[in-house]
Amino acid sequence: QKEVEQDPGPLSVPEGAIVSLNCTYSNSAFQYFMWYRQYSRKGPELLMYTYSSGNKEDGRFTAQVDKSSKYISLFIRDSQPSDSATYLCAMSLIYNNNDMRFGAGTRLTVKP
C-alpha cells in the first residue's frame, strides 16, 4: 500500500465550478501537508501548506486536513481555465523536505 493515495483523474469541469481534490494517507505521524501545482512540461510549484489539522484559505484555494480520517482536500472556487494543471499533494513527518511523500497527482482541466 502506498503511503499517499491520490486519484489520478483526469477531472474535467466547466469554468466557474468548485473543484475538490483529495488525498488519503496511511502514516498517522504526518504533520505537514502541502499542495503543489504542476503545469504540463514544467516543475511543480508550492500552492499552500497546512500544519496538522484544520483549514487554510488563500484566495480561491482552501486546504483542509482531517487527521482523524487521514484525508486532505484542496478546494478551488470559481475555477478558471488557467487552473488546468496536475495537482500533487505532499506530506512530511518533520519540518524538512527529506522525508516528504508525494501523491501521484490529479490532472484537472477547466473548460471555458
Next chain:
Amino acid sequence: NAGVTQTPKFQVLKTGQSMTLQCAQDMNHEYMSWYRQDPGMGLRLIHYSVGAGITDQGEVPNGYNVSRSTTEDFPLRLLSAAPSQTSVYFCASSSRGSSTDTQYFGPGTRLTVL
C-alpha cells in the same frame, strides 16, 4: 534570476551508459535536491544536499551519485544506466529545506534508457 536550470532537457541512453544531469541555481539556496517522477508514483527523492560538501540519500538513491562542490551546482550521475531509470528528473532548491518553504523546481530532464 534564472532560478533553477537543468540540462539537458531530453536524453536517450543505452543500457550501461553513464551520464551526468546538470542542475544549477542562482538564488544562493543552501538546500538542493533531486527527484524522479514516474507515472502513478508521484515525486520521489533521490538525493539531497544541505550545503556545499554535504550530501545524503533520499528515498530511492540506488544507481545514482551526487556531489556538491559549490552552492550553485548539484549534478546527478548515473553510473550505469538501466531501463528502470527511465523517468523525468527534477532538481529543486530552497533556502532552508523545510517542508513549508517554497521549493523552486527546474523544468526537468526527460530520460529514456533503452
